[in-house]
Amino acid sequence: MEELTLTTPALLFSAISLIMLAYTNRFLAYAAIIRNLSDQYLKHQDAAVLRQIKNLKLRIRLTRYMQIAGISSLLFCVITMFLIYIDYHIVAVWAFGLGLLLLILSLLFLIWEIQISAKALQHHLGDIENHLNK
DSSP, X not given: OOOOOTHHHHHHHHXXXXXXXXXXXXXXXXXXXXXXXXXXXXXXXXXXXXXXXXXXXXXXXXXXXXXXXXXHHHHHHHHHHHHHHTTOHHHHHHHHHHHHHHHHHHHHHHHHHHHHHHHHHHHHHHHHHHHHHO
């Protein structure tokens, strides 16, 4: 195996930063949707709106897990760089590996969340089709 250098974990900074930006945008979009749905539910206690709110609760939780895993991955990249700097190369390799695993975990949460989002959109399309058929 090639020796781990300072540039290797530094390469992940831009990727992780872009992923975190995307996660934050998702979180902000969900917050706006939840506020609107909450207002709708207070005006009309509709069971469909309540189901959407419950669905969004899970998606917000997954987004939080994605963010935590992504930030932890970035943290371990920084720790890796510090460990390389102080010549703790064996520990640095393990820290970098843990950072990569956390990044993988973050992306797995994203895949799960996307599946839930797609299913929710399919329900909305079904509701529209049912309304049009009536």
